Amino acid sequence: MSGPIKFGHRVEAFGYDVLTSILRLLPFRFVSWLGGALLRLIGPRTSKHHIAQTNMRIAFPNASDADMKQYLRDQWDNTGRTFAEFALTDRIRAFEDDAKITVEGLDHFLNNAPGILISGHFANWEVMATVLTQSSQPVRVTYRKINNPLIDQRVREQREAYGTQFLVQKSTHRGGRELFQALRNGESIAIMNDQKFNTGLKIPFFGQNAMTAQGAVRLAIKTKRPILPMCVVRDGARFHVKFYPPLKWDRVGERDVDVESGVRAITSFIEDRIRENPAQWFWVHRRWPKSTYKDKS
Numbered sequence: 001m002s003g004p005i006k007f008g009h010r011v012e013a014f015g016y017d018v019l020t021s022i023l024r025l026l027p028f029r030f031v032s033w034l035g036g037a038l039l040r041l042i043g044p045r046t047s048k049h050h051i052a053q054t055n056m057r058i059a060f061p062n063a064s065d066a067d068m069k070q071y072l073r074d075q076w077d078n079t080g081r082t083f084a085e086f087a088l089t090d091r092i093r094a095f096e097d098d099a100k101i102t103v104e105g106l107d108h109f110l111n112n113a114p115g116i117l118i119s120g121h122f123a124n125w126e127v128m129a130t131v132l133t134q135s136s137q138p139v140r141v142t143y144r145k146i147n148n149p150l151i152d153q154r155v156r157e158q159r160e161a162y163g164t165q166f167l168v169q170k171s172t173h174r175g176g177r178e179l180f181q182a183l184r185n186g187e188s189i190a191i192m193n194d195q196k197f198n199t200g201l202k203i204p205f206f207g208q209n210a211m212t213a214q215g216a217v218r219l220a221i222k223t224k225r226p227i228l229p230m231c232v233v234r235d236g237a238r239f240h241v242k243f244y245p246p247l248k249w250d251r252v253g254e255r256d257v258d259v260e261s262g263v264r265a266i267t268s269f270i271e272d273r274i275r276e277n278p279a280q281w282f283w284v285h286r287r288w289p290k291s292t293y294k295d296k297s
Contacts, residue, residue, distance in 0.1 A: 005149060013150035023087040032237035035084025036077035043076035052283035054293050059206040059274060074279030078234060082124040090161035094131045103131055105243035108228060112246055113137045113188050115228040116216050120194030120270045121282035123234035131241045138187040140179065176215060183223045191216045194270045196287055201260055203267050210288050217262030221255065231273045234280055
């Protein structure tokens with residue numbers, strides 16, 4: 001654990017521990033429902049609602065007011081379920097007969113490993129990590145460090161409890177070297193490629209430029225390993241994880257041009273999955289520039 005521990009950190013961690021302890025006394029399905037019900041009630045009353053609404057208007061400019069209202073309600077349900085379910089993710093066994101997960105296209109992963117698995121914050125994204133780390137192939141999963149070091153430690157321990165033993169911190173030179181070496185050593189890596197990355201490329205995302213990470217594509221070009229898209233879809237407290245064939249994109253032999261083309265291909269994949277299930281993406285993230293979210297009313 002690094003960084004100074006503040007009093008506020010300890011208070012937050014205490015609250016996290018109390019809530020987690022309560023949730024772990026309950027069945028997974030009920031915890032999932034409860035999280036969704038609470039966020040459907042609380043979410044629209046927070047500043048995050050404006051962010052979600054702004055994002056959805058960009059992505060679905062032709063949606064009716066009734067559709068938009070339903071999308072917003074359903075995305076709060078999904079977000080609440082996802083956060084509540086995290087306390088119980090170690091109970092999920094992806095490949096057992098009574099699993100809460102069905103898996104499609106696993107051979108795309110197994111037959112192309114080691115590969116660079118890419119996805120976005122769909123449904124409960126931790127479920128994808130569960131499938132990866134409980135498969136027969138070694139996988140290193142990237143993560144974004146939480147500001148509160150005490151909660152960061154607890155989250156890492158929970159991920160390790162369901163099988164994720166190799167976490168690599170995103171957006172660091174050390175992390176990039178670890179990912180490169182992992183691929184060289186025959187290990188796959190998993191990267192979320194859908195959130196704002198300030199030092200990335202300006203790539204159109206639903207028609208508006210958004211700063212997008214390029215690390216997955218650069219690693220693919222450098223190591224000659226395939227990019228393997230995947231996603232997860234929620235059905236209440238059950239999930240369907242799907243692996244897709246290796247990503248193909250046009251290459252001309254010029255690194256910068258090929259990198260941008262690859263990032264555009266990943267972005268297109270993310271957009272398509274969002275269109276398929278509009279409420280199951282993490283809409284409360286500021287994906288576009290800050291000025292996009294200024295209240296113009």
